[in-house]
Amino acid sequence: MLRAAVALADEYGIARLSMRSLAEVLGVVPMALYKHVANKDDLLDGMLDVIVGEIDPPVEEREWRDVIRRRVLSARRVLRRHRWARRVLETRTAMTPGVLAYTDSFIGMFLERGFPVDLTHHVMHAIGSRMWGFTQELFDDPEADPAQAAADAVPDQAALQQMAMRYPNVLRVAMASTHDDGVVGRGCDDQFEFEFALDLLLDGIGDRHARGWTSARPGADR
Incomplete structure (x- = not known):
């Protein structure tokens, strides 16, 4: 059962x-x-x-x-x-x-x-x-659809400009990673980030x- x-x-x-x-x-x-x-x-x-x-x-x-x-x-x-x-x-x-x-x-x-x-x-x-x-994780939703979450994570140009003015540090970090498709700002590799943090914790x-x-x-x- x-x-x-x-x-x-x-x-x-x-x-x-x-x-x-x-x-x-x-x-x-x-x-x-x-x-x-x-x-x-x-x-x-x-x-x-x-x-x-x-x-x-x-x-x-x-x-x-x-x-x-x-x-x-x-x-x-x-x-x-x-x-x-x-x-x-x-x-x-x-x-x-x-x-x-x-x-x-x-x-x-x-x-x-x-x-x-x-x-x-x-x-x-x-x-x-x-x-x-x-x-x-930051902005994490355990039940979100991965494909939809990836699509929603891509801001349009106007939104990027507004974020750059109001939240420059958030934008700078969010846009730091370039992924396999060459597009920046599409979100993070969850497995990589999890293992990175785990290794950091184990080292400490x-x-x-x-x-x-x-x-x-x-x-x-x-």
């Missing part, structure tokens, strides 16, 4: 998923589903646990940076297959068993490779949603770990 619900959400989006639509796919009456889940929220929790199970387990090696990076990018691939899952993750008020197990395993990747509990605590705050393969974590950083040490970097 849960895998059928995941497939339905993948095809039509989470907004169109209902107990009735799922029952139709399964060929049962809607009331039959309530033997397995209490309500739609319970269904969504179960669906999350299904897709969390698709994230690759940690690789067996000691280099913490590679282990973390591979796990995060595996999570990102999973969430890109199930684009509805990000919004569901963001709206959960309690951790499901699958989410708890993944979080526990993620923390363990640091602790088992020599990170102290104190640093690991702050690292988890810094990583945030990136452990799931996404992060809130490694630096703190190498210096024996602790939040209790007088004069520690904050």
Whole structure:
């Protein structure tokens, strides 16, 4: 049932998923589903646990940076297959068993490779949603159609002139990248930007770990 619900959400989006639509796919009456889940929220929790199970387990090696990076990018691939899952993750008020197990395993990747509990605590705050393969980017809409978003991101000449006058720094940064088609200002390569920020974060974590950083040490970097 849960895998059928995941497939339905993948095809039509989470907004169109209902107990009735799922029952139709399964060929049962809607009331039959309530033997397995209490309500739609319970269904969504179960669906999350299904897709969390698709994230690759940690690789067996000691280099913490590679282990973390591979796990995060595996999570990102999973969430890109199930684009509805990000919004569901963001709206959960309690951790499901699958989410708890993944979080526990993620923390363990640091602790088992020599990170102290104190640093690991702050690292988890810094990583945030990136452990799931996404992060809130500037002007980001997780449910936007990529093709439409790319088209909407191209301003006309009048808009560019107005932006240059009112928001010169925003325009300067937004127009900085030249992409494969030679057109500037069409938006960013999401995968490249995600990996760039992830590597930047991991470099900073490694630096703190190498210096024996602790939040209790007088004069520690904050």
